[in-house]
Amino acid sequence: TQILEVRGARRVFKTPEGGTVAALDGVDLDVGQNEFVTLLGPSGCGKTTLLRSISGFEQLDSGALMLEGKDIGRMPAFRRPVNTVFQSYALFSHMTVERNVAYSLEVAGASKQEQKILAGEALEMVGLSGTGSRMPSQLSGGQRQRVALARAIVARPKLLLLDEPLSALDRRLRQKMQIELKALQSELGIAFVFVTHDQEEALTMSDRIVVMRGGQIEQCGAPRDIFRKPRTKFVAEFIGDTNLFETTIECVHGGRILALTREGTKIWLSEETKLAKGDAATVVIRPTDLQVQDAHSSCGFRGKITRVIYLGTDLHYYVQPAVGGQELLVVSRTDGSRRAPGDEVTLTYRPERAHVVEDC
Ligand code: ADP
Ligand code: MG
Known part of the structure; x- marks a missing residue:
């Protein structure tokens, strides 16, 4: 009631x-x-x-x-x-x-x-x-x-x-x-x-x-x-820091979605959607859902670190994707493996942490 x-x-x-x-x-x-x-x-x-x-x-x-x-x-x-x-x-x-x-x-x-x-x-x-x-x-x-x-x-x-x-x-x-x-x-x-x-x-x-x-x-x-x-x-954008990608849906199959950015970067998602091939879609990935890695990965973005900001418990990495497009923000816990501007890295994510917003 x-x-x-x-x-x-x-x-x-x-x-x-x-x-x-x-x-x-x-x-x-x-x-x-x-x-x-x-x-x-x-x-x-x-x-x-x-x-x-x-x-x-x-x-x-x-x-x-x-x-x-x-x-x-x-x-x-x-x-x-x-x-x-x-x-x-x-x-x-x-x-x-x-x-x-x-x-x-x-x-x-x-x-x-x-x-x-x-x-x-x-x-x-x-x-x-x-x-x-x-x-x-x-x-x-x-x-x-x-x-x-x-x-x-x-x-x-x-x-x-x-x-x-x-x-x-x-x-x-x-x-x-x-x-x-x-x-x-x-x-x-x-x-x-x-x-x-x-x-x-x-x-x-x-x-x-x-x-x-x-x-x-x-x-x-x-x-x-x-x-x-x-x-x-x-x-x-109002609720917390976010990375937004303007994409086009490339394929939807069995709960998996493949979206392509204008630069041709593949983004894999795992969620229910009404979207179909050819639809425009904005994809959200939170900065805490990106991980900085050295090795290439099919579920990730290659890029170069441009800035590193130390905030005590957290590190903020700004990464320019190799294929172009907007700088990405990664928030990770401070650990021993600190990286520096200029380092080439891959940002990986779990497909279930990528999300398509309904209207743009
Ligand atoms: P918020 O609390 O979210 O900041 P308000 O409810 O105070 O928003 O205001 C919503 C809108 O209504 C604003 O555009 C504001 O200028 C207008 N507004 C609110 N109260 C009055 C009022 N007494 N006279 C004229 N305009 C008002
Ligand atoms: Mg008010």
Whole structure:
């Protein structure tokens, strides 16, 4: 059963130039009970508009919103059992941490004692027990974001929306908070819809990733599927480093595909496809799925190393294919057999790690 169903959501804004932009252009989305769903996409693709529509700060032009099967499309924001955490946490600076957290309960008319108990519980859940009497100015940025989180969960919403809540934090703190947020979600046992433009963050945290582009959903799936089987070139390039090959299908036989690049390089794939001989196809091979070898191989690309970048645990090799075409990126673990620019090598791969995207 779904906690949230969005159907045909559409929202058009006027642009300052006098035109219009469809911030949401026919979005269908289901979120399961207890699911961690991430909306991922570049700036301006409609992520915030979708969250604001779910929370009720924004009205859809058309489409339907159902929460636990009930139509909430016309319900005022404050009645929806949904809460939002924003990137800028906007705490009341003249109120203690506890009053900040309890504020929505106070507005709803809860007793002082109830406020105290619930705020204390919420603060404990975000790892801030004992800070209730401090002022926001006495907390670090990460702690303030935790207070904002406590404030959002204090009234026990059925769905928590998070709009880039970690973007303002530095990398180390962000990684720590990613793990904590995920733990908090399973402890609360509610669904999270989390927004980010950071693909790594999306891969780390989500049960399911929804990739958005231009007000539409481009692909929706488990992190592994989004990474391994991107449906489009856009998704392939947005989710991590990638090597793309523009090819023509040469033959399809028994689960094996042979594709040819413009330069005549053969690429072998092993996957289901509707493509047939003569079709154009973009092939994706991830940099971690290429291995640098000395010997020639029928399943590989001959080339010359142009650059080697040392990154501690990983090495990045840039390789110019011998037959021409784009430089390829290989990411390999740092090992003893370090190679240098100018070395002639073969890049090999397993055919099941090569993937054809559906549309280009
Ligand atoms: P994201 O959160 O993915 O960056 P937004 O949902 O904020 O994207 O914006 C989607 C599109 O809608 C953008 O083109 C943005 O300029 C436009 N937009 C969003 N809110 C408004 C608004 N209140 N008025 C006019 N245009 C808006
Ligand atoms: Mg946004």
